[in-house]
Amino acid sequence: MIIKHRSRPIIIKKLESLLKRLPLLDEKREEIRNALRKCLSGYRGEQSLDYYYRYLTSNNLRFLHGIRILHKDYFFQIDTLIITPNFLLIIECKNIAGHLYFESPYDSMIRSLNNQREAFDNPVEQVKRQSYHLMSILNDLKCPSVPIESLVVMTNSSTITEFSPAYKEARSKVIKSSGLVPKIEVLSNKHPGTILSIKEIKRIIKHLLKQHLPEDPDVCRKFYIDPDSLLKGVFCPECDVQFLKRHQRSWYCFTCRKVYKNAHESALLDYALLISMTITNKDCKEFLNLPSTSQGYHILKSLNLPFTGNRKSRIYHLDNLVKKTTSKEDVSP
Template sequence: MNEFLLMQMVAAERLCVAHESKQVVLSELKNSLAGASGEQRTASLLKRELDLPGAIFLSDVHMPYKEGNAQIDLLLVHAAFICVLEVKNMIGEFYFDSVNFQFHRMIDGRREGMRNPEAQLHRAVKAASGFLGVPVHGVIVLASRSGKVVEAPKQYPVVSLDYLPFHLEQLAHGAKLFNVATITAKLQGLPVRNTNRHWLERQKITLDSLRLGVTCPTCRNCPLVWQERKWHCDGCEFTSRDAHEVTLQEYAVLFGNKLDTRVAYQLLGVKDKYVLYRLLEKSAPKSNVRGKRQIIENRDLLRAYFGRVYK
């Protein structure tokens, strides 16, 4: 789960039902989960079955391209070739119109126009080639066995996930063209792209639009109450001493690691300042600025929490 997917999960769970972007956020999250599942299956298969010693995989890479960025699902770097993988975890019959460069699929008798994977891949290949200064291959990967290509694209191959290892192995002809360490070092030096603020603004998400409080991990929509040095759920009798740490990470993934102490009272739903200070002592210690705290980043807490929710 990358940072953006975690942000979508937090927003989907915390947004008030009546919020104007609630359904849009849920729909986008559904698509992101499908995409992440396909990319995870692809990466797992390649690590297990690809016979290319020394190959390096990088996921969710954002390459500078013209005045913006191009997002790459998976990038394979090998001494003999570099390849961009555009992973699609979709079902239905797929039609690539190479004349007008449009794309649609047929599913349950319905025609659905969608973003053209070939155009997305072409943009990513151009970005990678331009940034690295070397030729780059591209392939569209069908991660679902329930997808079928009826009209194929002209510029790039489309391969099923099962066949992908063989396709990639055929791209390696033995000659070492690239220094893998140099290429990966350049890629890892790319700045982390922060899409949070833009996405939050587009969806009109602010702290006031969210359900605050420490969420019960069992009921999920029920706020916990701090009593006798524990968090208690009145609905299912769940108790915990550190459930607030997930809440702090949820805030941080949306709004950043800096936390105003006045906001912390609202966020955790406590009123006693001594209780608040004890809760924040380790997870969000005081910063050098009066009234400000710094949340210690620990996204694995969110991955564990949402891993149970979306398993």
């Protein structure tokens, strides 16, 4: 049973908007592209595991995807948490290509690819830290002492993993996607006794969901970009780079010669993701390159956005616009 569905991380949409709004010659473009590739790769790796989850035969599994909780002044995030009456399982997904070598708990994971070597945080130690935080939370809830298992799943089919003979823990915890189902069966046999009742499982889930805080980074600040330097205007949905002209309550593209009625919604979404979740008539006029604030007023009013203040000092809240757009990208297994 899927309790918390996986959703597309908001940072992906923010980075896409940032690349669209960044001047073409900005020196930060390649850095942002690389960050976007990394986020997309991780997300696709997590998605790929849905294929294997369907082969799990037990009906007593509860799935929580993408839990992020502040605990002891530290945010810890779990890609997938599987809750069973017998044990809990933390799954950390890694979509990393190349040859991966695990030396010891005290060393980084070394990736060799294209004649280059690169060090990564050791994911085995990462899931151990996640287990520690999760166990502490369960202890604070005064839950029964339930075993917490953890796995690192390499979702890239071309990945080769190698372990030093002494690092047996990594060998037992790091698996490929195809080994997930048999590994969970091994863990089920390892923990045959029921520890958590349905009521206790529901209490744990309710508490974790209540503590969940989605990551919502300020990408302009993250990459040291002045929001005033971003490109303003409404992009053509067809040409993608051509700016539209406001004409008779619609938008006209001089390149593809098409008329778009609601093209401003995408631009306002960029504004919300990159600059602010609130906007005034003046802000709208300037960001959409409109000739007057009255046009900004009519556009914002037409969206039925919640607002505070009177007409001259009115502030519109863009939260619903963001939710409406990003919810379409959520994944429902």
